[in-house]
Amino acid sequence: MTEQSTNRPVLSNKRDIIILMALLGVFGLWLLWSYVVAPALDEDTELAYAWVYHENTLLEKVALDGEVRVWNLTVPDDPDIEMEISSHADHSISVTASDCPDKVCVHTGKIHMKGQSIACLPNHVIVKIGTEEAPGGLGVDG
Numbered sequence: 001m002t003e004q005s006t007n008r009p010v011l012s013n014k015r016d017i018i019i020l021m022a023l024l025g026v027f028g029l030w031l032l033w034s035y036v037v038a039p040a041l042d043e044d045t046e047l048a049y050a051w052v053y054h055e056n057t058l059l060e061k062v063a064l065d066g067e068v069r070v071w072n073l074t075v076p077d078d079p080d081i082e083m084e085i086s087s088h089a090d091h092s093i094s095v096t097a098s099d100c101p102d103k104v105c106v107h108t109g110k111i112h113m114k115g116q117s118i119a120c121l122p123n124h125v126i127v128k129i130g131t132e133e134a135p136g137g138l139g140v141d142g
C-alpha cells in the first residue's frame with residue numbers, strides 16, 4: 001500500500017538518524033556529566049575543611065559546614081598577627097581583615113573548593129582547603 005514511499009533515499013534517512021542519535025548521545029553524556037558526575041566530584045563527596053597554618057604549624061582545622069562564623073586567628077608563635085577569618089553559609093571561607101601591608105589575603109576573597117588556598121605572605125599564614133584527613137591536594141605538605 002505504501003510501496004511508493006520506499007522509493008525515497010532510505011540510506012540517507014538512515015544516516016540522518018545515525019547522526020541524530022550520535023548528537024543525542026553526546027548531549028545525553030554532557031547532561032550526565034554536568035548534572036551527575038561533576039557535582040558529585042565537586043560537592044557530594046565529603047565535607048571540605050579549611051586548614052589554617054602559620055609557617056608549618058597547623059593552627060586550626062575548620063569544617064566548611066555552612067555555619068556562619070567570624071573569629072580572630074590566634075598565632076601562639078607570633079601574637080602580633082591580627083587576622084580575622086570568616087566562614088560563610090555558602091560553605092566558603094575568607095580572610096576578612098588582616099594587619100598585613102599588601103592585603104592580598106583579604107583580596108583573595110572566599111574560597112570553597114578543595115585545592116584552593118589563601119596565602120598571607122607577610123604573616124606567613126596560609127589557609128588551604130582539603131578533606132578532613134588531609135589539607136589541599138595529594139602530596140601537599142605530606
Ligand SMILES: [Zn+2]
Pocket residue numbers: 098100101102103104105106119120121122123
Ligand atoms: Zn595578608
